[in-house]
Amino acid sequence: MILISNILREKASGVKRHLKLVCVLLLSAPAILTASVELILHGSTLTLRAHNASLYDILSAFAAYGITVDAQPGIQSRFNGDLADTHIDAALDRILRQHPHNTTWREIPYGRGFLRVLSGIQVYAPEHSDTDPLLRIAPGPPRIRQLPGGEAYLADEILLGMRPGTDADRFRRLLASMGGQVISVHPQTGIYRIRLPQNTNLPALLGSLADEDSIAIAEPNFVYTLPPPHARETAPSVASGPSHSFRPPADGHPALAIIDSGVTPSRLPGDILRASRDITGANLPLEDPVGHGTHMALIAAGLSTTPDGTTSGDAVPLVSIRGFDADGNTHTYGLLEGLAFAAESGARVVSMSWGAYTESAILARAFQQASDQGLILLASAGNDGENRLMFPAAYPSVIAVGAAAADGTREAYSNYGPGLDLLAPGTAILAEGETQRLLRGTSMATPRVAAALTTYLHLHPDTSPADALQHLRERLTVVETSGNETPGNETPGLFDEAARARFLGVDLNDQ
Numbered sequence: 001m002i003l004i005s006n007i008l009r010e011k012a013s014g015v016k017r018h019l020k021l022v023c024v025l026l027l028s029a030p031a032i033l034t035a036s037v038e039l040i041l042h043g044s045t046l047t048l049r050a051h052n053a054s055l056y057d058i059l060s061a062f063a064a065y066g067i068t069v070d071a072q073p074g075i076q077s078r079f080n081g082d083l084a085d086t087h088i089d090a091a092l093d094r095i096l097r098q099h100p101h102n103t104t105w106r107e108i109p110y111g112r113g114f115l116r117v118l119s120g121i122q123v124y125a126p127e128h129s130d131t132d133p134l135l136r137i138a139p140g141p142p143r144i145r146q147l148p149g150g151e152a153y154l155a156d157e158i159l160l161g162m163r164p165g166t167d168a169d170r171f172r173r174l175l176a177s178m179g180g181q182v183i184s185v186h187p188q189t190g191i192y193r194i195r196l197p198q199n200t201n202l203p204a205l206l207g208s209l210a211d212e213d214s215i216a217i218a219e220p221n222f223v224y225t226l227p228p229p230h231a232r233e234t235a236p237s238v239a240s241g242p243s244h245s246f247r248p249p250a251d252g253h254p255a256l257a258i259i260d261s262g263v264t265p266s267r268l269p270g271d272i273l274r275a276s277r278d279i280t281g282a283n284l285p286l287e288d289p290v291g292h293g294t295h296m297a298l299i300a301a302g303l304s305t306t307p308d309g310t311t312s313g314d315a316v317p318l319v320s321i322r323g324f325d326a327d328g329n330t331h332t333y334g335l336l337e338g339l340a341f342a343a344e345s346g347a348r349v350v351s352m353s354w355g356a357y358t359e360s361a362i363l364a365r366a367f368q369q370a371s372d373q374g375l376i377l378l379a380s381a382g383n384d385g386e387n388r389l390m391f392p393a394a395y396p397s398v399i400a401v402g403a404a405a406a407d408g409t410r411e412a413y414s415n416y417g418p419g420l421d422l423l424a425p426g427t428a429i430l431a432e433g434e435t436q437r438l439l440r441g442t443s444m445a446t447p448r449v450a451a452a453l454t455t456y457l458h459l460h461p462d463t464s465p466a467d468a469l470q471h472l473r474e475r476l477t478v479v480e481t482s483g484n485e486t487p488g489n490e491t492p493g494l495f496d497e498a499a500r501a502r503f504l505g506v507d508l509n510d511q
Contacts, residue, residue, distance in 0.1 A: 153220035260293030262322030355390025
């Protein structure tokens with residue numbers, strides 16, 4: 001019995017040693033097989049920790065800093081090593097080794113001086129031809145985090161506005177203290193978009209900056225999302241629907257800018273699309289991977305109807321701004337760029353069929369500034385049936401549009417409350433091939449009103465935005481209510497077909 005017991009103990013010990021070795025190998029395998037890249041840029045220097053990383057992984061990390069990275073196919077080398085406070089050009093010489101490469105730099109204005117930052121990298125295969133194409137390397141998918149209050153934001157980024165008179169050296173020291181690198185600056189508002197080291201505790205950083213007297217404003221780069229295709233917004237396709245004709249906009253007609261998911265040009269008639277821009281950084285061709293922006297453009301183009309057969313009006317020229325990516329997300333800084341392009345393109349009205357309950361002081365200032373400069377801004381109130389408006393509709397400088405039912409009263413799903421300016425039909429029927437699609441939501445109501453305002457400014461080019469809006473309010477249809485509405489639940493004026501006719505001076509019998 002003793003001999004057998006000893007043998008069993010020796011076997012058990014051997015099994016344990018074997019299992020221990022297996023566990024060590026399993027635990028060490030990820031360190032051997034998994035690639036990792038940690039990149040921090042600061043001015044003209046970088047710190048890099050790369051383990052078994054492909055050049056594509058490293059170049060993608062550069063792209064996350066807003067740097068344009070183009071590379072020829074066949075870049076398949078890997079890099080292991082750590083670089084600390086190394087000049088970027090010297091570091092790239094070590095990382096890329098046998099790959100010929102170029103860098104481009106740009107100067108970002110700050111005060112009376114400039115911040116010099118890397119703007120582009122071009123990488124070539126070791127044996128390459130000048131005719132071989134360069135392919136754009138995109139950053140990895142955006143990492144979205146949430147503040148304790150639930151507000152979504154882009155991880156490892158911060159937006160800063162500096163107080164006038166802060167010198168460049170102090171700004172550089174501030175950047176160094178947070179490990180930040182300026183990606184870009186928005187000239188109209190002076191807001192700097194800054195990339196932070198990976199996994200930065202943003203709430204803690206914002207708290208530490210609260211007493212920094214050189215900072216006028218500091219915020220996360222908040223994330224905003226398009227309305228999801230839930231039951232309140234869409235319905236099954238129907239076999240047929242009312243038909244109507246398309247009347248192209250007149251020459252010299254001002255444009256309506258739509259900030260959304262872009263547009264699929266083949267869905268629009270003629271030369272209605274005046275300009276477009278993709279501000280997502282994805283460098284995609286002019287398309288709409290989500291579909292929401294195309295639907296808004298079709299409504300603005302007069303190519304939708306309501307269930308009773310009323311069209312959405314005559315077409316207006318469009319400026320399509322693709323601010324939302326393929327997942328339906330955008331961010332504060334992207335919206336700043338979208339507003340700037342809307343103004344640059346000559347648009348006089350901006351339609352925004354989206355929103356969130358996240359308030360941004362940076363966006364509030366930007367929308368007020370755009371309004372003060374003559375843009376008329378409209379946004380959908382939201383589809384949660386709540387006694388509060390989504391932002392940007394809730395900003396005082398933005399016209400908040402709710403959705404009206406067939407009888408002119410507010411749809412139950414439409415948000416309401418103080419600040420809701422008007423209601424418009426919230427149902428749209430759009431042709432999709434041989435069928436008609438029924439869409440519902442405050443999204444659908446917004447471009448109807450925006451298109452009418454754009455047409456009004458064409459008919460009355462010398463009218464100020466304030467006078468145009470006052471004229472609109474005076475011609476809204478008054479909706480009879482029960483008188484039992486609670487405070488904040490009153491029905492505002494209705495922008496129906498009769499109100500549109502009064503507003504534009506159109507005889508309904510001639511349509």
